[in-house]
Amino acid sequence: MSGGSRLNSLPDRGAPSEGQAVTVPAGGEPLLSVKNLTVLLPVETRERAVLRDVCLDISAGEAVGLVGESGSGKSMTARAIDRLLPKGAQVQGQIRFAGSDVTGLAGSQLRAYRNRVAMIFQDPRAHVNPVRRIGDFMTEALRTNLGVSGTDASRQAADMLSQVGIEDAQRRLHQYPHELSGGMLQRVMIAAALLTEPALLLADEPTTALDVTTQAEVMAILDELRGRYGLAMLFITHDLELAAAICDRTIVMYAGQVVEVRRSELLHSDPLHPYTAALAAARPDIGQKAARLRAIPGRPLSAFEAPATECAFAPRCRFAEDACREAVPPLIELDGGLSRCVRVTELRGQLEAAHA
Amino acid sequence: MPSDNIVLEVSGLRKEFGSLVAVDDVTFAIPSGGSLAIVGESGSGKTTIARMIVGLERATRGTITACGRDRSRPARSARDRRHRGREVQIVFQDPYTSLDPRQTAERAIDEILRLHHGFDADRRQARIEQLTDLVGLDSRQARALPRALSGGQRQRVAIARALAAEPQILILDESVAALDVSIQAQVLNLLADIRDETSVSYILISHDLAVVRQLTDEAIVMYRGQLVEQGPTAQVLDDPQHPYTQRLRASVPRPGWKPTRRPQESPRAEQKGGPHG
Numbered sequence: 001m002s003g004g005s006r007l008n009s010l011p012d013r014g015a016p017s018e019g020q021a022v023t024v025p026a027g028g029e030p031l032l033s034v035k036n037l038t039v040l041l042p043v044e045t046r047e048r049a050v051l052r053d054v055c056l057d058i059s060a061g062e063a064v065g066l067v068g069e070s071g072s073g074k075s076m077t078a079r080a081i082d083r084l085l086p087k088g089a090q091v092q093g094q095i096r097f098a099g100s101d102v103t104g105l106a107g108s109q110l111r112a113y114r115n116r117v118a119m120i121f122q123d124p125r126a127h128v129n130p131v132r133r134i135g136d137f138m139t140e141a142l143r144t145n146l147g148v149s150g151t152d153a154s155r156q157a158a159d160m161l162s163q164v165g166i167e168d169a170q171r172r173l174h175q176y177p178h179e180l181s182g183g184m185l186q187r188v189m190i191a192a193a194l195l196t197e198p199a200l201l202l203a204d205e206p207t208t209a210l211d212v213t214t215q216a217e218v219m220a221i222l223d224e225l226r227g228r229y230g231l232a233m234l235f236i237t238h239d240l241e242l243a244a245a246i247c248d249r250t251i252v253m254y255a256g257q258v259v260e261v262r263r264s265e266l267l268h269s270d271p272l273h274p275y276t277a278a279l280a281a282a283r284p285d286i287g288q289k290a291a292r293l294r295a296i297p298g299r300p301l302s303a304f305e306a307p308a309t310e311c312a313f314a315p316r317c318r319f320a321e322d323a324c325r326e327a328v329p330p331l332i333e334l335d336g337g338l339s340r341c342v343r344v345t346e347l348r349g350q351l352e353a354a355h356a
Numbered sequence: 357m358p359s360d361n362i363v364l365e366v367s368g369l370r371k372e373f374g375s376l377v378a379v380d381d382v383t384f385a386i387p388s389g390g391s392l393a394i395v396g397e398s399g400s401g402k403t404t405i406a407r408m409i410v411g412l413e414r415a416t417r418g419t420i421t422a423c424g425r426d427r428s429r430p431a432r433s434a435r436d437r438r439h440r441g442r443e444v445q446i447v448f449q450d451p452y453t454s455l456d457p458r459q460t461a462e463r464a465i466d467e468i469l470r471l472h473h474g475f476d477a478d479r480r481q482a483r484i485e486q487l488t489d490l491v492g493l494d495s496r497q498a499r500a501l502p503r504a505l506s507g508g509q510r511q512r513v514a515i516a517r518a519l520a521a522e523p524q525i526l527i528l529d530e531s532v533a534a535l536d537v538s539i540q541a542q543v544l545n546l547l548a549d550i551r552d553e554t555s556v557s558y559i560l561i562s563h564d565l566a567v568v569r570q571l572t573d574e575a576i577v578m579y580r581g582q583l584v585e586q587g588p589t590a591q592v593l594d595d596p597q598h599p600y601t602q603r604l605r606a607s608v609p610r611p612g613w614k615p616t617r618r619p620q621e622s623p624r625a626e627q628k629g630g631p632h633g
Contacts, residue, residue: 069536070507165617182398211397212563216607219615238537245613268611282541284570286593286608292548293570295541299506316538 029099030057031232032081032117032200037093039080047090048304050076052256054093055331058200058232065243065264066236067279068253071302074236077253078202081234082119083110098199111145115196122205124185128177135173138192146196160191164221183214187221194225200232208237219246240280244268252276255312256303258331261338269352272339275313277351311341319347363388363524363557364409364444369418371404378404380581382418386574388524391551391558393568393589395604396578402561405578406527409559410446411437423524442472445518449530451510455502461488461513462498468520487516491546508539515543519550527559532567544570565608569593577601 039051051073058064068074079085081095083105095102097117105113121127128137138160139153148156154173161169164187177185186206193201203222207215223246226233237243243250244264252260252273260273271277281294298316306312311329314320321343329342341347364386371379379401386392394402407413409420411427419428423443431437448454455464462484469480488498491512502510511531518526528547532540544567550556562568568575568589575592577585577600585598596602603618 069538212565212607213397213603213618216615217617220617223615224617239609240537241611241613242609244611245609246615265611279537282537284541284544284566286566286569286610289569289590293541293545295545296538299508299539300536 029096031060031062031098032056032058032234033094033096034077034081035094035096037077037080037091037095039076039085039092040090041086042088043304050256050303051080052303052306054253054256054258056251056258056261058234060199061226061230061232062249063226063233063235063247065247065250066234066253067238067240067243067250069238069279069300071255071300071305072253073256073303074253075204076256078119078204078234078236082114082117082202084119108145111141115141115145116198117200117202118193118196118198119202119204120186120189120193120206122208124182124189125177127189128185130177132176133173134175134177134180134188137177138173138188138195141192141196156195157191160195161188163194163225164188164191165217166191183210183218186210186218190218190221190225194229194231197229198231200234201226202234202236204236205238207242208239215242222246240267240276240283252279255301255306257306257312257328257340258338259313259340261331263336266335266337270335270348271351272334272337272344272348273313273341274317274319274347274351278317319343361388362386363390363423364559365419365421366405366409367419367421369405369408369420370416371401371408371413372416377581379408379415382576382578382583384576384583384586386525386557386559389551389555389557390574391560391572393560393562393572393575394578395562395565395568395575395592395601397563397604399580400578401581402578403529406446406529406559406561409525410444410527411440438471441523442521443523444525444527445521445523446527446529447511447514447518447531449533451502451507451514451534454514455510455517457502460499460501461493461505461516464513464517465520468517472521483520487520490519490550491516492542506539508535508543511535511543512546515546519554519556522554523556525557525559527561528571529561530563531560533562533564540567547571565593565605577604 034054034056037051037054038049040047041050054077066074066077080091091103102113135154135157138157142148142153142156143150157173158169161172166172166184166187180188207218210218225231235243235247244267247264250262250264250267251258252275254275260271260276262272267276268280278296282296284290284293296316301312309327310325314324323342329340331338331340332344334344362385367383369379369382382405394405396402404413408415411431414430415428419426427440431440465484465487466480469475469483475483493509493512497505497509532543535543551558558571560568560571572589575589576583577592577598579600585592585601592601593605596605
């Protein structure tokens with residue numbers, strides 16, 4: 001793991017330095033590479049798939065959105081990457097970070113890895129010890145994993161709090177979580193996650209529980225700090241519009257599988273999978289009232305409910321044909337994106353129009 | 357809408373919790389068959405207003421008149437309380453905690469029918485089938501316990517149960533917020549259908565402005581306990597006047613949206629000076 005050089009030269013608040021390059025392994029390998037990841041969890045004596053054959057890459061400094069409904073596997077993907085799966089989980093496939101496989105890491109190596117791949121969650125209150133002060137919580141990883149002195153760690157924590165827009169940082173360090181609002185606490189979580197100078201931030205619906213105005217603030221802070229530190233991000237959300245607005249690329253998951261990967265600016269205008277198009281069309285429009293919303297019939301399937309012999313979305317898809325029910329479609333490359341739809345070539349261009 | 361057709365009137369409503377003023381001098385009215393959104397951030401007082409209307413909180417000052425009867429004071433008798441239940445029903449955000457885990461959808465609806473209508477068994481069964489059908493639950497789901505149902509299905513049970521009382525006013529307190537997008541669209545279409553088929557009025561409490569646009573005709577915007585803006589939903593969203601509404605509108609992600617940081621300010625300073633109605 002790289003040392004604390006960046007920690008000691010944190011730019012002053014309001015004077016962002018240029019984004020610092022993260023060490024990228026030679027040969028152009030992405031920062032994070034997930035290949036054919038399948039995860040089985042024991043549920044009532046049976047092994048059930050929660051992820052099926054998930055592949056994704058994230059380059060250094062890139063923001064990637066991960067979108068899907070309940071049971072799609074988006075949170076499980078992030079947990080698998082950060083090695084936070086529940087006990088008894090069976091993991092097949094490969095997860096490589098900065099050139100090395102991380103699926104076998106343990107002990108101090110695993111802690112060091114998690115310093116480089118930090119995670120923030122939807123509900124900050126569930127991920128912070130309520131009886132410990134903010135400063136104690138924030139500096140723990142620095143003190144115990146990176147051997148930074150208490151005084152230095154506190155100074156760095158205070159500095160980082162200012163960077164996420166929290167004033168009177170010194171006072172905040174002495175407060176307890178219950179004394180902070182949800183938006184404030186989420187900013188503390190972001191600051192804490194950034195203290196170990198990660199190269200990749202896994203953000204699991206970090207703004208879902210926040211007010212819209214607070215969400216905008218937190219997103220702006222994430223954006224700014226990502227630019228400043230060259231930080232890559234996997235941003236998990238159920239909100240297609242939010243992902244499209246802030247991420248370079250967006251991955252859409254359904255029933256434990258990746259069904260589409262697309263440059264975000266093309267996600268709404270030129271989607272490559274009927275599910276993505278249907279999801280966008282089902283959302284009400286803030287600009288005008290629809291006579292009728294285009295609901296998707298049925299309900300989202302979990303990975304273990306999805307048939308292993310056909311397209312998982314076929315039962316709800318208005319474009320489904322016999323070909324869709326013959327096998328699980330492979331991911332097809334098209335226009336710089338990926339689609340798990342056998343009809344994508346003929347349907348492309350119609351999808352957006354069909355649902356608009 | 358003619359003004360003599362008002363189903364709910366709230367006037368000078370105020371609620372204090374100790375020294376905190378949660379709701380400060382709020383006045384609005386809903387015509388029969390109307391649909392009103394209450395918009396605002398957490399802590400703005402919107403849920404407190406709903407709780408006062410259904411009778412879960414008592415107003416410190418002001419009046420609430422539903423269906424021509426005052427309900428600013430607690431119900432004086434079980435009969436009075438039951439009567440109020442028939443006028444106003446509420447569907448909460450979380451269908452995981454608002455249903456009795458030991459009661460099937462059918463029995464939950466049946467309980468309301470017995471309590472409010474005194475129908476005989478045949479008529480109740482017919483009504484149960486009608487209501488479960490209306491919210492799109494099949495007969496297997498109607499006989500299932502909540503734990504066997506998904507979040508969207510549970511929320512439909514909660515809506516069917518609320519409608520069983522045949523209320524004049526249905527309060528939807530973030531009732532679709534926790535639903536998956538594809539299910540949310542189904543429930544929103546259902547709510548629009550029900551309003552077309554009955555004379556029910558909606559109060560939708562929501563932070564989701566797209567949902568507000570889809571389901572309501574009128575909107576009020578709450579900010580720190582005060583009503584800061586009100587008008588037709590389309591007008592409030594397309595041409596917001598109050599700085600808070602403007603900021604709210606600008607915070608909604610959209611293509612090309614760039615989130616911006618607001619300059620730090622002292623939390624109470626901005627409350628002054630805003631027009632409020």
